[in-house]
Amino acid sequence: MSEQMMTEAAVSLLVERGIAGTTLAGIGERSGYSRGLVTHRFGSKAGLLAHVHDSIAAEWLRRVQAVVGRATGVAALQRVTDALYKFIVDEPKGLRAMYLLRYASIDPSAEYRANVAKLNKAHVRALTRWVEEGQAHGEIAAEVDAGLAAELFASVVDGLLYRWLVNPDIPVKELHGLMRAHIARALRAAQA
Amino acid sequence: MSEQMMTEAAVSLLVERGIAGTTLAGIGERSGYSRGLVTHRFGSKAGLLAHVHDSIAAEWLRRVQAVVGRATGVAALQRVTDALYKFIVDEPKGLRAMYLLRYASIDPSAEYRANVAKLNKAHVRALTRWVEEGQAHGEIAAEVDAGLAAELFASVVDGLLYRWLVNPDIPVKELHGLMRAHIARALRAAQA
DNA sequence: CCTTACTTGCTGGCGACAAGCAAGTTATAA
DNA sequence: TTATAACTTGCTTGTCGCCAGCAAGTAAGG
Structure with a gap:
């Protein structure tokens, strides 16, 4: 079609x-x-771009769900980064297009903006839930503010992708490893 | 004029x-x-936008230099985040315009793109140097890969600003505090 | 003949460019 | 010293080409 x-x-x-x-x-x-x-x-052009973005976002969601499965806590967050790394390697074009559109949606003239804001909030909710589940299992320190940690995690992901878009030569693999390590250490330890 | x-x-x-x-x-x-x-x-329009971006970037640089001063290591990175928080509070419009332009420069059609890539590399170089100085003073763990840590730090900053642009209601102050804490813990500890 | 899938003609808005104009400023020469 | 000619600076206006968006139209299958 x-x-x-x-x-x-x-x-x-x-x-x-x-x-x-x-x-x-x-x-x-x-x-x-x-x-x-x-x-x-x-x-309209905006309508097309929204469609393009959403179809790639759906693919991303599928991948994350497949990789995370029933995991929670630190493992869940680490697997999200794994999925991200894999997506970068497998489908750089799709990811690039999606983030191109997502960053462009900052522009107040993009009607699309509210959608992205909503999407971002949904991501943070999912991340928050995983952190909270980790706390329920005693794996993640109780003092961690789950929502805040989720927001920071999401920021790192978005920031990394931005930097990768501008300069595809950054050491994505090593950064992925570093993130995995940070997640474990930051969440298991106490927090201000 | x-x-x-x-x-x-x-x-x-x-x-x-x-x-x-x-x-x-x-x-x-x-x-x-x-x-x-x-x-x-x-x-051209691109020429104007580059000028606008660069003049705000210069202001940002002045602020960072003023706040960081002769500090190095963990203190230097923490003061960068302090400067960032202060910039968000003091001049949200300028910061917003600058990052709007910076994110837009991802677009391959933006001639401006190479400039931003260069700027980003310069930032990472400065950050790397601070980390290395911290290592020389024995404050930061020797196993830390300074360049990688700098890249991750820059990603967090960029990602946070992106999220703030999309949703100005995120808890910027708390995230700033969390970043400060993470910096200290991540750099003083050992690293994979 | 009616719906579905697609094309073509047209318009207004915007960036880019080029030509032009008005108010200085400097140079020249009686 | 002053008159005027040559040039510069700072800004405006006319116009062109491109693109998104719209509306009308065509073709083909059931």
Whole structure:
């Protein structure tokens, strides 16, 4: 179906030329259709971008769920970082497109912004729950503020991806290892 | 002078309407000039945005240097976070505009991108040096990979600011405290 | 003939560029 | 010293090309 084709064309164009450099006509034509079909289907450029973002985000969610499984506490957070590392290696283009869109949504003119804010909050909720479960099992120190730790964890992930987008040569693998170590140490220890 | 006026108009428009929503004509007129002056002065929209970014970045650099002074090691990194927190409180508009531009520069179509990459590398170099100095003084564990720790620190800062941009209600103050604590614990301890 | 899938024609807005104008400022020469 | 000519600076206006968005239209299958 044309939606799928156009979404794929959009991803490749986004990675090649960025958001501003990606035109609706370009997407239509690269996917073998006319210049007008994208608008017709997705209503607007923002609508298309939201669709692209959400479809990759769904794939990311699937991966995280598969890797984390029923784990909780430190193991759950570590596995999230594992999934992240794997995603970087397996599908750099998709991840790049998703974060390109996600960072662009900071822009107040992006209607899409509220969606991303909601998504971020959902992520933090899930992370918070894992931390709390770790505390319930006695694995994670009780003094840890679960919500705060979750927010910081999410920040590290987002920040790392931003830096990777700007400079793909950063030592992603080593940073992944360092994160894993930090998670364990920070959560098991006491906290201010 | 008109440059200063237009830069200020640009910052306020960027915060209000974002990059896409900010037009050159709008900047020119808000600053009391004609629609064409911005292009005439800065060559292009990208040129203007680079100028806006760099002038705020210079202010940020001044602040960091003032706060860090001759400190090194853990104290230096903690004071960077202090400066960051203070900047968020003192000049949220400027910081917001700068990071809006910095994140937008991920976009491959932004010529500006190489500049930001260079800037990021310079930051990491400074951070690395502070960590190494801390190691020389025996304050920071020798096993710590200074460059890696610096990259992770920079990621946390960037990630936090991203999250703050999307959702200004996150507990910035508490996160600042948590970061301070993490820095001390992570660097003084051994590391994988 | 009616729906579904797609195309084509058109418009307004914006960035970019080029030409131009007005108010200085410096140079020149009687 | 002053008149005027040559040039600069700071800014404006006219115009072009590109793109998103819209509306009308076409083609093909049931």
